[in-house]
Amino acid sequence: MERRQLLKTSLAFLGTTTLISFVYPVSKFLVRPKSSVPDAPLTFNKDEIPTGTAKELVFNETPLVVINRRGSGFIALSRVCTHLGCLVGYDKFNGKLVCPCHAGEFDLEGRVLSGPATKSLQRYSLKITADQIIIG
Ligand code: FES
Incomplete structure (x- = not known):
């Protein structure tokens, strides 16, 4: 593998993991899990x-x-x-x-x-x- 290709692949990997590390917590914050059982009075x-x-x-x-x-x-x-x-x-x-x-x-x-x-x-x-x- 050429050095340039290795650098491109490494940057793509780092960019993807960085994006996921921001998007996942934000999506978990925005989407509340639905409770299927209503609370009792x-x-x-x-x-x-x-x-x-x-x-x-x-x-x-x-x-x-x-x-x-x-x-x-x-x-x-x-x-x-x-x-x-x-x-x-x-x-x-x-x-x-x-x-x-x-x-x-x-x-x-x-x-x-x-x-x-x-x-x-x-x-x-x-x-x-x-x-x-x-x-x-
Ligand atoms: S969250 Fe801004 S005034 Fe309450």
Whole structure:
């Protein structure tokens, strides 16, 4: 094999492996595996979330926050920020949800208050019984 041909083959091999090492992780990140089994309804006691506090949980592979709002009762919102997908957190002192990535802020209905997001957080329906909260 000529030296030039060996160099071309080596460069082609390195280029291909480099491309694969970038494309594979990106494709695994972008394509989420589908779960064939839907999650069972999530049930927990109302007492777990006193007024003015929140509980973080995962339902159908989506991080949620259930908030017990003063005067407005319970609400379940996705924690996935509608800007670029970071997880928002409940700021109980200021009564809003805050995204740590780009300082996006949402009110306790999930509506955008400020920041780069333009869509509200996704809301999940709740069933509330005498002492329990059921999602799903
Ligand atoms: S990802 Fe939440 S504000 Fe950018």
